[in-house]
Amino acid sequence: MGRYWLFKTEPDEYSIDDLAQEKSCVWEGIRNYQARNRLRDEVKVGDKVFIYHSSCAIPAVVGLAEVTRAAYPDPTQFKPNSPYFDAQSSPDKPRWLAVNLSYKQHLSTPILLKRIKQLDHFKNMELVSRPRLSIQAVHPEAADALLTLERERERERGGRDNYR
């Protein structure tokens, strides 16, 4: 069974809508050693990824994606024009890693950070305890809770639609 992760992104930079449009993407620009080590050591093809919008008006989990390629050198570190360029890195000794993701779905309604902080199931989520880590592990109970919440909302939405 694959694991669940939560990847943070600033929607002004790259949003779930961008991913939905492109269908798949290179998850690039990770410049934090702990996050990089997780990409290198733990993130596997087939793992599921909750996409989270941070540094924005409504911080929230907004969608689901899947890992389609395991860690490899992040191409942006070698591009002098990229904001993610790293002069200290070189192709024979790359410092930073990327993975590829494919779009799965939008959540029917974003699950707001505000809500997550209120629920016991999420109390030990890294989102709450280590908010700055950009590649976060989601333990199975929290993943279940998020997916259950999503199913409830789909049902509510379905019910409303039937009523019209």
Next chain:
DNA sequence: GCCAACGTTGGC
């Protein structure tokens, strides 16, 4: 835009 928490750097 503020600021607390966290991460990184570099002198010793």
Next chain:
DNA sequence: GCCAACGTTGGC
């Protein structure tokens, strides 16, 4: 290897 200074993140 410690730790002060500095830089960044991200919720509010």
